[in-house]
Amino acid sequence: MAEMSIDVQWMAAASGEPEIQATAAWLGISVDGVSLTRNQDIWAKTVRDNVFVSAYPLAMWLANSWWRLNHEPLPRQQPGHGWRMAHELGAANHGFVWPRIMFIPDGEFIDVWARASMTPNQSVQYLQTLDAPKQLGLAGFHKSVEQFMGSVLARLDAREASGSDLAHVWAILQEELADPEMARRRKLEAQLGFDAEACPEEALSAALQWSPLVGDEALSELAPAIASFEASPDLALIGRLADADGMVGAPEFSFGDIDHLRHGAPWERAVHDARALRQKLGNTSDPIPSQELQGLLGLGRDAVAAWPAPQGRSPVAVAMPTNGRHLKFIPRRHNPVGKRFELARFLGEHLRTAPRGARWLASTDLGTYCQKYQRAFAAEFLCPINALLSYLDGDFSSYAMEEAAERFDVSEQTVTSLLYNNGHLHRQWSEDMPYQVAVA
Incomplete structure (x- = not known):
């Protein structure tokens, strides 16, 4: 299981809003020692593992996106603007150039993807690409975000900017996390594809009514699948299935x-x-x-x-x-x-x-x-992988895999996925973010 760290070295800044000036810093984000902020500064002609930004926009994005970052899975179809704003770090924006990092939760872990960002005419070019996603435990992700948030809030206090929007949003989030019923509602809102308090109350109540029938765990699986497919958060399909x-x-x-x-x-x-x-x-x-x-x-x-x-x-x-x-x-x-x-x-x-x-x-x-x-x-x-390999006997041609699929009565896609996932075929990862994920 991977570990993430978000490190800041506070610096002085001469311009910007008070919170932006107060939290100017050299920022470094790394996963298992791999710097995801490694960049080339075109103007300074330097390469380094941290980047000069304000930590405040990143902290605000993490606080505002918390529920969706932790509970909203990648939709099967191409994700919309709202999903990307809640899962791609670049949505922190505020005029800064951010690395291309995406966080995708699966209910137990969070997968971190990173791609190099060599956009022409930008002053900062991010150099790091992860060949495959890194898997963070939820507890480890929470710890790294909370430590970073604590540093940012302490810096704001030290610079006499303690009454910030960030402090207000973070305080509300802590209250929600401490209230089991409120946390349950926020989690379901995220699974339905909404920011906190953005899901219509009638639709949220209609979705919540299914929990005693199907169980909370099953509802967490059904809600994002049905809501994204039917574009309807009330989950009426559950009633038809029942x-x-x-x-x-x-x-x-x-x-x-x-x-x-x-x-x-x-x-x-x-x-x-x-x-x-x-x-x-x-x-x-x-x-x-x-x-x-x-x-x-x-x-x-x-x-x-x-x-x-x-x-x-x-x-x-x-x-x-x-x-x-x-x-x-x-x-x-x-x-x-x-x-x-x-x-x-x-x-x-x-x-x-x-x-x-x-x-x-x-x-x-x-x-x-x-x-x-x-x-x-x-x-x-x-289709046990060892039996599959024995049957193929080193022949990974499409004809051999087709015959193997027929022998074990599975799809050719299942055979291919087994070989990919066990390292017997080389997977070419997309140069873009993973908006479609392979399934068996």
């Missing part, structure tokens, strides 16, 4: 039937759990027949085949508790391979967490910790 017909089954295994990793990246825990389940089944490498997969979820032989293809597109698939151990599954995929992968995701999600009353299982296209786990579990369970 009333819909589904496939009912009693899964054969549950959380306590395998040993779990308690910590780690979602793919690490998912691969461990998939292998543990295969070990329990006595099949560590052979393909899993669809009939067996359905049986693990307690679904009848013909249940999936008889399931009518859903009308139109849906942003989510769900499974909801009913009649004790039974779950009502409402998939969304049309093609057989997609349905099979979706059922494997449900199996992984059912195994992932201990039962806690009425809790829906939610499967979406978002990049949250939960969804990353599901995709990694399904990929490893249906």
Whole structure:
């Protein structure tokens, strides 16, 4: 897990608003010792790891964006202006040239992306690109931001500028964090794509009403997926799903039937759990027949085949508790391979967490910790990487991968993702920020 630091060396400034002058500084942002503020000053013809700016705009941006920075995942489609303003550090603006850094939360961690910024005619050219995102723990991210905020507020006090807007915004944020019900509302607002207090009260109340039905964890998965898909924050789709017909089954295994990793990246825990389940089944490498997969979820032989293809597109698939151990599954995929992968995701999600009353299982296209786990579990369970490598025997041609996909009854995209994620194919990261993320 990476660590972030935000360091300031206070300097004097001759112009600007009082708060801007008071917090003029050499600013350095680094992740695991990699300077994300390393830059070339075109006028001074120097290269250094910190940049001369005012810390005040950055502190204001962090305070105002807090809830979305921590709780709003990357949408599946191209993010809009509001999302970018809350997640790209350049939105701190105030006339300064900021590095191209993006923060993307997944519910457990925050991924930090950075790209070099060599915009012509700018006085500062940022030089650092991260080849892959760095993963920050939420506690570590909070600690680094709070330490930076404390330094900025102390500097304002020392320069007799203590009654700033920043002090007011930060004080309100602390009150919200200390109030569980208010924090819950702010978190849901962010997941629905709104700044604090910007979500219409009627829509927020309508969204909150679903929590007792689906569970808080499932609501955190469903809210951003449905809201961004339907452009409607009231989450009325949940009601339609609750009333819909589904496939009912009693899964054969549950959380306590395998040993779990308690910590780690979602793919690490998912691969461990998939292998543990295969070990329990006595099949560590052979393909899993669809009939067996359905049986693990307690679904009848013909249940999936008889399931009518859903009308139109849906942003989510769900499974909801009913009649004790039974779950009502409402998939969304049309093609057989997609349905099979979706059922494997449900199996992984059912195994992932201990039962806690009425809790829906939610499967979406978002990049949250939960969804990353599901995709990694399904990929490893249906197509174990070691078995895949043995089958390919060093042949990574498109023809060989197509045959492998057919053997394990998964998509070619799943095979490709497994090879990428395990370092057997080289991924060309986009030169732009990651507005689309690959999924299995």
